[in-house]
Amino acid sequence: MVKIIPRYVLQHFFPVFWLSILAFTGLYLIIDFFEKIEDIVKSALPAGHMIRYFLCKAPLIVTQGFPMSSLLAALISLGILKRNRELVAMRAAGIGAMRYAGPIVAASLGLCVAQFVLDESVARPLNKEAQEFWQQSRKKGSPIWRHENVWFKGRDTIYQIRIYDRSNASMEKVSLFYLGPGFKMTQRLDAKSVRWNGRKWVAREGILLQFSEDATKQEWFEERELDLPETPSDFAGIETLPEQLQWLDLLRYARRIRQEGYNSAPYEVELHLRIALPLTSVILSLLGICIVMRQSIQGGIAGGLVIALVVAFLYLTVLQIGSSLGSVGILPPYVGVWASCIIFLALVGYLWIRDYQ
Known part of the structure; x- marks a missing residue:
């Protein structure tokens, strides 16, 4: 009896969840397909490219559907048991609510962990790949990993980079501003390109200016290894949206x-939202x-669904408003x-205590 009831409840819960x-x-x-159909036709994308794009995007959509699907599964599975008077029979037999509600809560906790793991390890990397693939297929221009007009603050250096290509860790038309105590510039380096050789950054075809109180020293070079901590x-x-970074990177x-x-x-808002x-x-x-639990047997599942969807909408609305206020610094x-x-x-x-006082 101890194992039969949880198994029986979950046999109703999971089919509804996956459906x-x-x-x-x-x-x-x-x-999403109909929103992009105009771009697909204009770009004459092959069917294989479209399939690849939607397959890469699907895992993120699946994980985003976990919360609402959990709500519907809990509501419909228990609603069916209540309509068939099985919950009444359990109560008459002295079986407490936690015996048939507990398995659903435990399943939801498991789905919560699964959503976080899948989201971080599979869904976000594939969604990022889908976005990059879509941009490349549509524009057939410069790839998304090339960033222009980048400003980056290192430990003691400010980087001004005309083009940064993270696919091969290279910079073009670079200016480096070395800072000393009091945010005072001590050196400036301008180079045609800077590349990573596996150990250090190597600058090519540039000039190094060294500033002191007495004079400014300049040195031209063809190639120079840079002692930079970055x-x-x-x-x-660089230019990565918060939602594209994995949790630890974020x-x-x-x-x-x-x-x-x-x-x-x-x-920080995105960090908290991930959990x-x-x-x-x-x-x-x-x-x-x-x-x-608060509905009568004659209440019907449809009425419960309407109430649940309204409550879920209110919850997500409050979450969205709070996140927006947090992002702009009001909260x-x-x-x-x-x-x-x-x-x-x-x-x-409150509802649980009121129902089972």
Whole structure:
């Protein structure tokens, strides 16, 4: 009996969950296809390119569908059991609510962890590949990994780079401003190109200016190894959107730009969102359970679905507003992101206590 009930409940939960994921992903891909159909026709993209693009994009869509699918699965699976009076029979047999609601909560926690892992290890890298592939296929121009007019602040150096190509770790038309105490420029280097040789940066065809109180010394060179602490990995985040970085890279990047005195709020908001969004699966599942428990047997699943979708919309709206306020600095990033989670968890706790006092 101990194992039968959880297994029986999950046999209702997971089919609904996977069906919801399939429907959500299919609908999203269809909408995305029709949004891009004009570009596809103009660019005369082969069918193989389109298939590759949508296959790379699909994992991110799947992970984004976890929260709403968890809500629908919790609501419909328990709704079916309640409509068939099986929950009434369980209560009559002295079986507490945690025996049939607990497996759904545990499954939602597992899906929460799975969403985070899949999102970071599979979905985001593939989505980034999809975006790069789409840009290359459409424009057939300079690849997305070439960045122009880049300013980058290193440890004691400011880089002005006309073109940075991260595919082969090279810079073209570079100016390096070496800074001393008090943000005073001590040297300036201008070079036609700077490339990474595996150990150090090597500048070619340039001039080095050394500034002192008495005079300015200049030195022309054909090739010169540069003693710089930065490596190509430090330039990995150039013009990269927060959502394209993996969580650990985003954490390091946010810390670095905060230490340099720049605004790190958008990156910190994204950091908190990466954890808060998977937890949405658990919160919405709990809300779905509470809604089913409060309905009468004659209430119907459709009515519960409408209520659940309205509540989910409110939750995501509050989350979006809080994140926006955190990004612009009106609220601390962690407050902006986690406020909605705390509010709706408090609502779940209130409903649960009220129903089972």
